[in-house]
Amino acid sequence: xxxxxxxxxxxxxxxxxxxxxxxxxxxxxxxxxxxxxxxxxxxxxxxxxxxxxxxxxxxxxxxxxxxxxxxxxxxxxxxxxxxxxxxxxxxxxxxxxxxxxxxxxxxxxxxxxxxxxxxxxxxxxxxxxxxxxxxxxxxxxxxxxxxxxxxxxxxxxxxxxxxxxxxxxxxxxxxxxxxxxxxxxxxxxxxxxxxxxxxxxxxxxxxxxxxxxxxxxxxxxxxxxxxxxxxxxxxxxxxxxxxxxxxxxxxxxxxxxxxxxxxxxxxxxxxxxxxxxxxxxxxxxxxxxxxxxxxxxxxxxxxxxxxxxxxxxxxxxxxxxxxxxxxxxx
Numbered sequence: 001x002x003x004x005x006x007x008x009x010x011x012x013x014x015x016x017x018x019x020x021x022x023x024x025x026x027x028x029x030x031x032x033x034x035x036x037x038x039x040x041x042x043x044x045x046x047x048x049x050x051x052x053x054x055x056x057x058x059x060x061x062x063x064x065x066x067x068x069x070x071x072x073x074x075x076x077x078x079x080x081x082x083x084x085x086x087x088x089x090x091x092x093x094x095x096x097x098x099x100x101x102x103x104x105x106x107x108x109x110x111x112x113x114x115x116x117x118x119x120x121x122x123x124x125x126x127x128x129x130x131x132x133x134x135x136x137x138x139x140x141x142x143x144x145x146x147x148x149x150x151x152x153x154x155x156x157x158x159x160x161x162x163x164x165x166x167x168x169x170x171x172x173x174x175x176x177x178x179x180x181x182x183x184x185x186x187x188x189x190x191x192x193x194x195x196x197x198x199x200x201x202x203x204x205x206x207x208x209x210x211x212x213x214x215x216x217x218x219x220x221x222x223x224x225x226x227x228x229x230x231x232x233x234x235x236x237x238x239x240x241x242x243x244x245x246x247x248x249x250x251x252x253x254x255x256x257x258x259x260x261x262x263x264x265x266x267x268x269x270x271x272x273x274x275x276x277x278x279x280x281x282x283x284x285x286x287x288x289x290x291x292x293x294x295x296x297x298x299x300x301x302x303x304x305x306x307x308x309x310x311x312x313x314x315x316x317x318x319x320x321x322x323x324x325x326x327x328x329x330x
Contacts, residue, residue, distance in 0.1 A: 001061065002309050003106070004029045005071040012072055012291055019306040028061040030054055033078045035095045043098075043105055052105065063102075068110040068309040071103075072287045110265075110312040112305070113286045117263040122286050125167045125201055131261050132281040136254035137271075139281050140206055146199040151189040154202055160186070161205040206280060208272035212245050214252075215290045216259050217266045217304045218313060222290075223247040224297035225273070242296040251279050258284070265313065266305065 002020055006013035008031050017027050035041060039056035043063075051064035077095050079088045103115050113122070121127050129139045143154045144167070155162050166180035183205065188194065208228040215222045225245035247255075255269055258281075268288030272280045293299045 001026045001028060001065040001067060003027075003061070003066045003069045005032065005069060005073055007031060007033065007073050007075045010072060012289070013070075015291060015294075015302055016070065016305060019302045020309065023306055023310060025306075025310055026065075028054070028066075029058055030056070030061070032073055032095075032099050033075050035077060035098065036091065037078075037080075041098055041102060043101055045101070045105075052102075054102075063105060066106055066109055068112070068312055069106055070112045070305075070309055071115060074287065110309070112265045112309065113267070114263065118286050122262040122264055122267075122284070123168050125165060125283065128262075128284050129281070131258055132254075132284075135258035135261060136250070137258065137281040138279065141204040143202045144199055145202070146195050148189060148192050148195050151195070151200060151202060152186065155184075155186050155189055158204040162189075163203045163205050164188075165201045165203055167199075167201050206272060206274050208274055208280070210273040211282075212247070212271040212273055212279065213242070213293065214247060214255050214269040214271060215266070215288075215293055215299075215301050216255060216264075216269065217301060218308045219256070220304050221247060221252045221255060222293055222297075222299040222301050222304075223252075224293045224299065228272070242292055244297045244299060248277060248279075262286075265308065 002025055004013050004017060004027055006029060013029060017029060020027050031039070034056055039054065041052070041054055043052040051062060053063060054061040077092055079091055083091070100115075107114075126142075126144055129142055132139050141154075141158060143150065145151055145154070162184050164180065164182050164184045184202070194200070210225050211228050212223055212225045223245040224242035226242050251271070258269070259265075259267060262284075264286055267284050267286045268290055269284050270282045272282050274280055290301045290305075294301045
């Protein structure tokens with residue numbers, strides 16, 4: 001049994017479920033937002049003979065039948081608006097902890113991707129930049145600061161070409177979430193009130209001529225490119241159609257090293273092509289879109305991901321040292 005933890009309407013989940021069933025695999029789709037009204041969860045902590053179960057509109061699942069887990073979810077719990085703020089807060093906290101308990105209960109299964117590795121590091125942009133550098137990828141000059149004076153000095157150092165980014169992808173009203181990316185001016189950085197809200201992640205804006213999306217699935221790499229468009233809030237997600245991209249072996253190897261250090265089985269990396277064969281790491285999304293590479297660039301991402309879940313990882317992952325960035329989470 002392969003457990004798919006996802007949000008209602010996620011086209012990635014539907015496509016993956018179809019591919020797995022074509023291979024004869026049993027699947028169960030669980031929407032965390034269904035708790036506590038449209039789904040139930042039962043666990044027996046500390047009782048090995050009782051594994052627990054999930055129940056909902058899509059049937060029942062005994063947790064001891066789960067072999068692999070695929071997770072792609074960002075939406076909050078769907079709680080009734082007529083509930084009081086206190087009741088909604090209580091339910092949200094308790095459901096969050098219950099779902100975390102479910103994930104840890106299934107800790108020994110094969111995961112794409114382990115949520116505890118995302119929460120404690122892989123989703124954090126500052127850590128991504130550091131690990132990318134350590135893995136052999138070039139990164140833009142970056143700064144995290146809550147001081148206006150430091151931000152202004154950075155602005156001058158980058159000759160006025162600076163982006164403001166979010167340290168983490170925040171869920172949006174539609175649920176999927178998009179990272180903040182906007183060009184900033186010196187006048188904005190001189191506004192002290194801006195720094196009273198939260199520290200800023202600033203990054204040098206490079207003359208990117210193309211964006212390259214690299215989807216890593218286990219030990220396999222799939223790359224596609226599109227011309228670089230405008231930067232900022234108005235930038236379309238990927239308006240130009242993607243086409244396959246031949247990634248240099250050294251760059252591909254650095255992407256794989258980054259994945260191993262972060263303890264991820266699959267993710268989408270975005271690279272900027274600044275000049276011929278000069279790639280700059282921009283961001284990593286462990287729950288990123290990969291269907292465009294499948295449907296536009298005609299790359300077999302879906303087949304590879306389904307096989308990875310069926311096999312429980314690639315051979316290199318099963319035999320390699322599991323140390324990585326977070327040995328306590330291995």
